[in-house]
Amino acid sequence: MAAVRGLRALLRIHRAVMLQRSFGFIPVQLTPTCLPRMLCNATTESVEPKPPVNPENESLLENLNLMGVDVRMARLRQPGVLRKAFTNEHGLAKFLKGKGASRKAIAGIISRYPRAITRSLDHLEQRWALWRNIFSTDAEIVSILDRSPESFFRSSDNYNLEKNIDFLTSLGMNTKDLHRLLTTAPRTFSNSLELNKQMVEFLEDICAELGGSNPEQFAKAVISRNVYILIRSTKRVKANIDILRASLKLKDSDLLALLQGPGAEILDLSNEYLKNNFNSLQHKMVLLGSRKADIKKLIVSYPMVLYIGADTLSTKLDCLVTGGITMKQILEKPKVLDYSTQNITGRLEELQRVGYDFQKNGINILDSSRKRFVAKIEKLTAPPEE
DNA sequence: CGCACCGGGTTCTGCCATCTGC
DNA sequence: GCAGATGGCAGAACCCGGTGCG
Numbered sequence: 001m002a003a004v005r006g007l008r009a010l011l012r013i014h015r016a017v018m019l020q021r022s023f024g025f026i027p028v029q030l031t032p033t034c035l036p037r038m039l040c041n042a043t044t045e046s047v048e049p050k051p052p053v054n055p056e057n058e059s060l061l062e063n064l065n066l067m068g069v070d071v072r073m074a075r076l077r078q079p080g081v082l083r084k085a086f087t088n089e090h091g092l093a094k095f096l097k098g099k100g101a102s103r104k105a106i107a108g109i110i111s112r113y114p115r116a117i118t119r120s121l122d123h124l125e126q127r128w129a130l131w132r133n134i135f136s137t138d139a140e141i142v143s144i145l146d147r148s149p150e151s152f153f154r155s156s157d158n159y160n161l162e163k164n165i166d167f168l169t170s171l172g173m174n175t176k177d178l179h180r181l182l183t184t185a186p187r188t189f190s191n192s193l194e195l196n197k198q199m200v201e202f203l204e205d206i207c208a209e210l211g212g213s214n215p216e217q218f219a220k221a222v223i224s225r226n227v228y229i230l231i232r233s234t235k236r237v238k239a240n241i242d243i244l245r246a247s248l249k250l251k252d253s254d255l256l257a258l259l260q261g262p263g264a265e266i267l268d269l270s271n272e273y274l275k276n277n278f279n280s281l282q283h284k285m286v287l288l289g290s291r292k293a294d295i296k297k298l299i300v301s302y303p304m305v306l307y308i309g310a311d312t313l314s315t316k317l318d319c320l321v322t323g324g325i326t327m328k329q330i331l332e333k334p335k336v337l338d339y340s341t342q343n344i345t346g347r348l349e350e351l352q353r354v355g356y357d358f359q360k361n362g363i364n365i366l367d368s369s370r371k372r373f374v375a376k377i378e379k380l381t382a383p384p385e386e
Numbered sequence: 387c388g389c390a391c392c393g394g395g396t397t398c399t400g401c402c403a404t405c406t407g408c
Numbered sequence: 409g410c411a412g413a414t415g416g417c418a419g420a421a422c423c424c425g426g427t428g429c430g
Contacts, residue, residue, distance in 0.1 A: 054410090077400090077401085078411085078412095079411095080410070080411045080412080081411085083410095083411090084411090112399095112400075113400095115411090115412075115413095118411095118412090147398085147399080148398080148399060148400085150399075150400070150401095151399085154412095154413075154414075155413065155414075156412080156413075157413085183397090184396090184397060184398065185397095185398070186398095187398090187399085190413095190414080191414080191415085192413090192414065192415085195414080195415070227397095227398095228397095228398070231398090231416090232416085232417090233415075233416055233417085235416090236416085236417085269419095269420075270417075270418060270419080270420090272418090273418085273419085273420070277420095304421080307420070307421070308420080308421070309419095309420055309421090312420085312421080333390095335391095335392095337421095338421075338422060338423070339421090339422065339423075340421075340422060340423090343422080343423085362390095364389075364390065364391095367390095368389095368390095368424090368425095369423065369424045369425060370423080370424085371424080371425085372424085372425080376388095
């Protein structure tokens with residue numbers, strides 16, 4: 001995870017540089033020839049008339065600096081906001097502070113989504129009230145803004161937000177569903193109503209196409225099981241369904257059950273990732289002596305296996321097989337793959353120490369909570385007396 | 387009681403591209 | 409020709425415990 005974050009940071013820096021280049025803040029190449037040109041620019045302005053770009057609003061910059069906003073970051077994200085004559089940074093800060101946001105959180109929000117300071121107090125109050133229909137405390141909302149400012153501020157259309165809430169409710173989502181949706185995929189509520197409707201209609205069509213009798217409940221089931229669906233494109237979800245359809249060759253009714261059941265969880269993966277994982281899994285399992293039918297069985301009973309990255313999965317399977325677990329046992333209890341390689345490794349070692357017999361006892365013990373596992377080990381090591 | 391089955395919880399943003407409206 | 413609004417993308421698992429049955 002940390003590594004991923006590090007990589008992202010690197011990418012971000014890379015992108016930032018590219019962005020600066022495209023805006024002309026940094027010469028494309030830092031070769032000596034650029035220096036004279038820059039000097040030239042400074043001395044002979046009239047020769048090369050600059051495009052009439054509004055200058056940045058100095059007093060705004062000063063305000064933002066005083067508030068602890070990372071102005072450089074803000075400039076890279078939304079340069080236009082810094083050139084605006086009228087903004088509402090103080091109003092926003094006061095508003096958020098009133099909701100319990102810290103100074104640091106507020107600065108972070110503006111740094112990451114500068115357009116937030118263009119929203120009026122009325123707008124903010126309205127939007128907050130709408131979110132409060134779903135959240136019971138301000139603190140919950142603040143934590144989401146801190147996490148993802150864009151989700152809250154990207155759209156200025158409060159009416160659309162209201163319609164989205166109505167629409168999702170009309171699908172049969174209860175408050176708890178909406179809460180989960182807004183907590184984990186807040187962008188859903190900033191989508192246009194049209195976009196959300198498109199996805200729902202798409203899902204309903206899939207259901208009908210597969211001979212399902214209740215498209216509405218199908219759509220709801222898929223979304224409830226995978227709250228990220230609505231922030232994906234129909235193109236992506238469709239491609240994933242096609243991948244599953246082509247590779248598993250299930251009966252329509254079985255595919256339908258898979259999609260609204262455990263399969264829903266992998267529908268939002270990027271298409272290449274899903275394909276790649278499928279191919280790697282197939283390759284790996286063949287190496288370990290499985291047949292095609294086994295692979296299909298595994299995916300149908302435990303689609304989350306395709307969620308696991310190719311390298312992780314390969315390592316995990318090796319770890320299990322090396323530890324004396326057979327592929328057959330894994331196919332019967334695929335949920336062991338839920339657990340981290342590290343966790344599995346540790347358990348295998350402990351079980352070996354106490355001489356656990358997987359042939360006799362099965363591998364269910366690997367698929368249990370830490371608490372239960374520890375209790376089990378304690379019992380196995382305790383003297384058999386009384 | 388012990389076990390297996392099963393569902394649930396956590397979690398997922400920050401950027402670019404493309405339109406739209408002024 | 410700008411800034412705003414919105415769509416779309418890549419990224420990539422792990423863990424817990426209620427419950428019902430033998």
